[in-house]
Amino acid sequence: MAGEWEKEKNMEKIILASGSPRRSELLEQAGIPFEVIKSGAEEIITKTEPGEIVKELSFCKARTVVEEHPGCLVLGADTIVVLDGQVLGKPKTKEHAMQMLREMQGRAHQVYTGVTVIRDAQTVCSFYEKTEVVFYPMTDDEIRSYVESGDCMDKAGAYGIQGSFAVYIKEIHGDYYNVMGLPVGKLWQELKACHIAE
Numbered sequence: 001m002a003g004e005w006e007k008e009k010n011m012e013k014i015i016l017a018s019g020s021p022r023r024s025e026l027l028e029q030a031g032i033p034f035e036v037i038k039s040g041a042e043e044i045i046t047k048t049e050p051g052e053i054v055k056e057l058s059f060c061k062a063r064t065v066v067e068e069h070p071g072c073l074v075l076g077a078d079t080i081v082v083l084d085g086q087v088l089g090k091p092k093t094k095e096h097a098m099q100m101l102r103e104m105q106g107r108a109h110q111v112y113t114g115v116t117v118i119r120d121a122q123t124v125c126s127f128y129e130k131t132e133v134v135f136y137p138m139t140d141d142e143i144r145s146y147v148e149s150g151d152c153m154d155k156a157g158a159y160g161i162q163g164s165f166a167v168y169i170k171e172i173h174g175d176y177y178n179v180m181g182l183p184v185g186k187l188w189q190e191l192k193a194c195h196i197a198e
């Protein structure tokens with residue numbers, strides 16, 4: 001029985017223009033056939049609204065890969081954290097990570113992931129998903145110890161919901177997988193709506 005669910009979906013293979021191991025893991029888990037070709041896109045932001053920013057960045061990532069792979073379906077994605085209207089990307093240093101996590105104490109923040117799927121010059125779909133997250137209060141020692149573990153350095157907002165940081169997650173409103181970097185449920189709905197998947 002389980003085998004039925006583990007089977008790869010019957011659809012065209014997607015090129016995942018992302019080096020994020022989480023995104024690969026989620027596509028794998030969903031049974032969506034893919035291969036990874038990392039994008040070297042420069043992340044230039046011209047938008048101001050968070051949903052538009054992540055859509056724009058996901059498009060940039062997909063576009064650089066599609067140029068080298070004409071005719072292929074290419075997926076780009078980007079995740080940011082927004083705290084009181086301020087965009088937080090990945091921390092630049094451990095001190096920066098500590099500062100972000102301290103600022104996120106006692107208030108909700110929003111995680112936005114934008115996804116763009118393109119083929120040649122045609123945008124197949126482009127959307128974003130927003131999830132609200134609230135942490136349990138953390139002492140400065142707990143923040144330091146988490147940051148020292150190094151888990152935070154490659155993640156927007158300086159934490160990974162899917163790892164040891166899980167013990168500090170108090171509330172989540174919306175799609176968990178969106179926080180991890182890819183809203184696979186919404187992606188699947190979009191792929192079905194444009195007849196890429198059935």
Ligand SMILES: Cc1cn([C@H]2C[C@H](O)[C@@H](COP(=O)(O)OP(=O)(O)OP(=O)(O)O)O2)c(=O)[nH]c1=O
Nearest residue numbers: 018019020078079155156159160161179180181
């Ligand atoms: C908030 C949060 C983010 N993240 C990750 C997802 C993304 O990989 C990363 C945000 O950085 P991104 O710039 O979106 O992606 P990336 O640099 O990892 O990969 P690429 O640019 O090649 O596509 O943060 C988690 O894994 N867990 C979390 O809880």
